[in-house]
Amino acid sequence: MQILMQLIVSGISVGMIYGVIAFGYQLTFSTSKTLNFGQGEALMLGALVGLTTINFLIGQQIGTFWAYVIMLPVVLAFGALQGSVVEWLGVRPAMRAKSEAGWIMATIALGIIFKNLAENIWGRDALKFPSPLPEASLSFGGIRIQPMEIVVVVGAIALMLGVEFFNRRSIYGKAVVATSNDRDAAGLMGINTNRIITFSYALSSMSAAFAGVLVAPVTLTGATMGAVLGLKAFAVAIIGGLSSGMGVVIGGLILGITETLTGYYISTGYKDVPGLVLLLIVLSLKPSGLFGKAAIKKV
């Protein structure tokens, strides 16, 4: 029982990371019916830019904790910029040409380019990310939790609540929701829906970059860290629904917990399997029609 609880607790923080990445898929899907298949690479770039930034700050005699805090806005800004570039280079031309699959190929291609770029800048080896909090576990009734795991959960929830608050309270947030509801009608309100879509890509990559620096201190950082995370989060997004914020959190938690259970009771060698099997099941149950129907633009 103790072990089971321990596994569940460990699964929660991994699951929240999947949830945040999947949340990023939702952000762009709701406004544009497209998504960034390079979302995992957005996470990876965020983590590596964060690593360089935090190491630089530590080099300036700033303590690891404060270096991490100062690094956050830098990474968020970088993520927003990276997402805007993806939208501008990969998605907008495809949408303008009313191409149904163009954005899929374009965002995958951009993801590969980002990965190559990262390999050339940061190398191919996995790098250690300085942890802003003590790495020794805390013990709650025998269940051990790393302080950083708590930060992951709190940070993920804060991000999603922040976006929700923005959408509900500010007129720009309402404009985002209006664009998701009915893009043409939003245009009739004087809303520049192209700009809203760029914004949603910026926010989506920003979420991924944030997830990257949340997860980096508990795993390792490197050019290849994004691919599998991105794929698994995609499965979560499809299962949880491409429109429901609550759905991706629950989907992420289920996957995260299943993985830690698999890792313990079967073998750590198989811990990526449940997520990928889930993806295969999802794709076979909802084959190409997944985007097909939604992507056909009503004229």
Add this chain to the structure above:
Amino acid sequence: MLIIDNLVAGYGKVKVLHGISIMVPEGKVVALIGSNGAGKTTTLRALSGMLKPESGSITLGGKDIAGLTSHEITRMGLAHSPEGRRVFSTLPVMDNLLLGAFPRLTGSRHKGDVDGDINRMFELFPRLKERRTQLAGTLSGGEQQMLAMARALMLNPEVLLLDEPSMGLSPRLVEEIFVIIERLKKANMTMLLVEQFAAAALEVSDFGYVMENGHIRTSGEARALKNDPAVQAAYLGGH
């Protein structure tokens, strides 16, 4: 004032409007009538930039707006209450109204008194006031139509386009909608009204245009059109 001159538009290779000209003078109501598929909705879509015109000019307040995007045209003061209402169904009534004032709230149009205007909308459409916190998707058809009109009015527009505001409503609600159009007219709102109820539309209008297969067939003072035997036979059910 809205002047449409020789407007040509369509969907891809299919031409729908073959060079139409319509004038909507300041403070006047103009009815655009015609049978199903004549091109009335396409006309309004081309005016508000939902559809890019192929040629011709559209002049709003002295500026040519043909070819601009719909958000640019809206910011210049053209409000369009589209066919099928198109309210933002996952947002409450109140947010739909605020979005109507988006250009005013974000500095691309004179702000004025947004809260006061919301209260005026609640006066004009008392049902919306009762339902201000309800999601627009849960409103009845008539209420959604009222919301679509109120949302368009929240722009404080120079010109208001209404596409079949009576579509699918019970006779009592249709009457209510026409009473509201009458009130807007009294308040000097410039309107282009597309309607299937041609008789009622001509009743509230100053001028009328009859559209057939993407051409303007006849036009003139609303009163004269109402008494025109050809128009009566084709669009007014023969009375």
